[in-house]
Amino acid sequence: MLTRTDEKARGLADLPPVMNDSLIALIGMVEADPRADKIDVGVGVFRDGAGNTPILKVIKEAEQRLHDTQVTKAYLGSAGDVRFAELLRPILLGPHANDDRIVGVQTPGGCGALRLGFELLASANPNGRVFVGGPTWPNHPPIIRAVGLAQVDYPYYERGQGAIRFEDMIEALNSAEPGDVALLHGCCHNPTGADLNEDQWCEVVHLVRERGLVPLIDIAYQGFGRGLDEDAFGVRAMLDAYDEVIVAQSCDKNFSVYRDRVGSLWIKSGSPATSAKAMAHVYKIAREMWSMPPDHGAASVHIVLDDPELRERWLVELKGMRDRINSVRQRIAAADPRLAFIGRQFGMFSMLPLSPEQVLKLRADHAIYMAESGRFNVVGMGDGQIDRFTAAVVEAMDA
Ligand SMILES: Cc1ncc(COP(=O)(O)O)c(C=O)c1O
Numbered sequence: 001m002l003t004r005t006d007e008k009a010r011g012l013a014d015l016p017p018v019m020n021d022s023l024i025a026l027i028g029m030v031e032a033d034p035r036a037d038k039i040d041v042g043v044g045v046f047r048d049g050a051g052n053t054p055i056l057k058v059i060k061e062a063e064q065r066l067h068d069t070q071v072t073k074a075y076l077g078s079a080g081d082v083r084f085a086e087l088l089r090p091i092l093l094g095p096h097a098n099d100d101r102i103v104g105v106q107t108p109g110g111c112g113a114l115r116l117g118f119e120l121l122a123s124a125n126p127n128g129r130v131f132v133g134g135p136t137w138p139n140h141p142p143i144i145r146a147v148g149l150a151q152v153d154y155p156y157y158e159r160g161q162g163a164i165r166f167e168d169m170i171e172a173l174n175s176a177e178p179g180d181v182a183l184l185h186g187c188c189h190n191p192t193g194a195d196l197n198e199d200q201w202c203e204v205v206h207l208v209r210e211r212g213l214v215p216l217i218d219i220a221y222q223g224f225g226r227g228l229d230e231d232a233f234g235v236r237a238m239l240d241a242y243d244e245v246i247v248a249q250s251c252d253k254n255f256s257v258y259r260d261r262v263g264s265l266w267i268k269s270g271s272p273a274t275s276a277k278a279m280a281h282v283y284k285i286a287r288e289m290w291s292m293p294p295d296h297g298a299a300s301v302h303i304v305l306d307d308p309e310l311r312e313r314w315l316v317e318l319k320g321m322r323d324r325i326n327s328v329r330q331r332i333a334a335a336d337p338r339l340a341f342i343g344r345q346f347g348m349f350s351m352l353p354l355s356p357e358q359v360l361k362l363r364a365d366h367a368i369y370m371a372e373s374g375r376f377n378v379v380g381m382g383d384g385q386i387d388r389f390t391a392a393v394v395e396a397m398d399a
Contacts, residue, residue: 023138023371030369038367039389041380044190044348045258046224046321051382056256058314062303066296073295078283080106080293085264087305092222092249092266094232096239102268103275105282106293109261110220110250114143116265117216117246119285120278121181122147128214130181133157133169135351135373137190137218140183149181157192159351159374162341164194170207178212186219186247187231188347191375195225195346201234205241215242220250223318224325225346243270251301253348254318260297321379328378328386335390338397342378351375358396366392 026042045053079085085104090097092104107113121128130144133156144151154172155165173182184204189195196204208215217235225231238245247266252258265282269275286292304310325348333343342350352374354362362368368389370376381389 021138026369026371029363033367033369035367037385037388038369039381039385040369041376041378041389042369042371043380044377046253046256046325046348047377047379047382048324049383051385053256053258056314056317058304058310058317059255059257059300061310062300063296065303066299070299076292076295078105078287078292081295081298081302083306084298084302087302088249088251088264091228091305092219092232092235092247092264093239094229094236096236096268099239099268100272101243101270101275102239102266103279104264104266105279105286106298107248107263107265107286108290108293109252109263110218110248111139111143111263112261112290112293113248113250113263113265114140114216114218115146115289116282116286117248117267118143118147118149118181119289120267120282121214121216121246122149123281123285124278125179125214128179128181129176130183130216131172131176131213132183133172135191135375136183136185140218144183152176152180157189157194157351160353162194162345162350164196164200166196166200170203173204173207173211173213176211176213180211180213182208182213182215184215184217184234186217186222186235187225187233188221189345189349190220190347191349191351191371191373193342193345193347193350193378196234198233198237201237204234205237208238209242214244214246216246216248218248220248221253221347222249223254224322224348227322228315228318231346239268243268251297254321255297255301255304255314256321257297257300260300261294262297262301325379328381331386332378332390336394336397339390339393348377348379349375350378352393352397354393354396358399361399362392362396368392 030040084106129150129152131152134153155168158165215238222231245268249264251262267278304314330343333340354374356372359372
């Protein structure tokens with residue numbers, strides 16, 4: 001065999017430059033701004049009235065118990081913490097908790113669940129296309145790209161009116177072929193805050209079933225919208241009607257354990273045997289990526305959910321976070337009729353009717369930081385900052 005002498009080995013220096021993730025860049029800009037009264041509504045974590053992201057009291061207590069009682073850090077195995085997944089079942093699945101065609105596994109956060117779910121779908125049907133309503137969470141498209149599936153975009157949201165473009169959504173899903181994937185936000189849509197209502201969910205469920213699509217529901221904020229059961233309406237309606245459902249779930253927000261990376265992936269198929277086979281693929285794929293999920297965060301959530309008293313207190317702390325989100329929404333909505341739609345939306349995010357220029361002016365003039373799309377975290381600011389924020393936004397809209 002001839003040796004090629006004209007080809008130079010490529011090394012790390014040959015890598016192309018990487019486009020900066022704009023939300024990560026925004027965090028750096030906030031840090032670098034010396035103004036004491038700066039407002040950071042760019043980052044996607046819950047903050048309380050004082051502007052902090054505290055560790056939940058029940059998690060602190062669970063971590064103490066874990067510290068006192070854990071006797072080994074030997075590997076957990078591919079399935080991760082099996083009891084953790086068992087305890088999550090009724091919270092996510094409700095009346096479907098005892099359906100043995102539904103299997104779940106611990107994952108490193110909601111991102112891990114999404115990656116694993118899409119990898120599984122790509123293994124099963126590499127030609128399937130993923131239908132994605134825009135705008136969506138900016139990490140969805142790269143994950144879909146990473147697994148090699150094609151993405152079909154459709155418009156989900158009418159920004160100026162704060163309304164869902166439901167007819168466009170239905171038309172797009174109607175054009176999908178059997179085996180194509182419908183990516184759906186379970187609740188608290190990120191970045192728009194615009195959730196499907198119950199009638200709309202039922203119509204989407206019907207359509208998915210009629211057309212033989214595979215729904216992948218991303219539910220990262222259960223309990224931040226209307227309540228734990230209410231926020232799972234779409235997941236459960238899909239499970240009511242359909243045999244093939246994938247759910248990517250995150251506990252990072254509703255247990256406030258963001259950096260501990262806690263999530264789970266759920267698969268429903270037509271039979272326990274098919275679900276077990278799919279889960280064997282999931283373990284194999286996970287083994288190739290992170291081998292086994294990390295323990296600490298899921299172990300803490302497990303302790304909370306396994307203790308009736310801690311569990312009750314978690315529900316109270318979760319309600320506290322939800323109530324703050326919804327009361328800040330009402331305050332912003334009351335500031336101007338053009339912001340009224342924010343009071344009808346759910347979860348931490350909404351999109352302000354601002355141009356990128358107006359967003360940049362808010363940064364320059366008022367030290368208010370949000371994504372250039374106008375997406376902002378309604379609980380990114382402390383209580384003492386809300387009036388200044390709304391006044392500046394109204395001024396920017398009027399300019
Ligand atoms: C819509 C959506 N899905 C998934 C995730 C991922 O969650 P996690 O931090 O648990 O990986 C997020 C996080 O921001 C999200 O907003």
